Amino acid sequence: MKHQIGGHDESNFSYSYDLIEGGPLGDKLERISYENKFEAAAGGGSICKSSMKFYTVGDNVITEDEIKALIKGSEGVYKPVEAYLLANPEACN
Structure with a gap:
C-alpha cells in the first residue's frame, strides 16, 4: 500500500493522509482520505x-456493505496500536 501524508497539526493533535495505491482500493476506488x-477523554x-x-474511479458506486468492510479494516489497524500503547505507556514519552 502507498500512503500520502496530507499534513499534521500538533496544536490540535490531528493529522491526515490518503491511501493512494494498493490495499483495499481495488478497481472501484481512486483513493481514501483519512482525518x-x-x-x-x-x-x-x-x-x-x-x-x-x-473517491471512486469513474461512475463506480460503493455499497453500504463495502463501506462497512473498509471501516472495519481500518479499525483493525488501531486496535493493535491501542493494545501496544496501553501495555507500554512509556512509549508515549
Whole structure:
C-alpha cells in the first residue's frame, strides 16, 4: 500500500493522509482520505475521532456493505496500536 501524508497539526493533535495505491482500493476506488483528531477523554486517556472519504474511479458506486468492510479494516489497524500503547505507556514519552 502507498500512503500520502496530507499534513499534521500538533496544536490540535490531528493529522491526515490518503491511501493512494494498493490495499483495499481495488478497481472501484481512486483513493481514501483519512482525518484523525485526538482529544482528551473525561476519565483519562484519549479519544481518536476519525473520518474517511472515498473517491471512486469513474461512475463506480460503493455499497453500504463495502463501506462497512473498509471501516472495519481500518479499525483493525488501531486496535493493535491501542493494545501496544496501553501495555507500554512509556512509549508515549
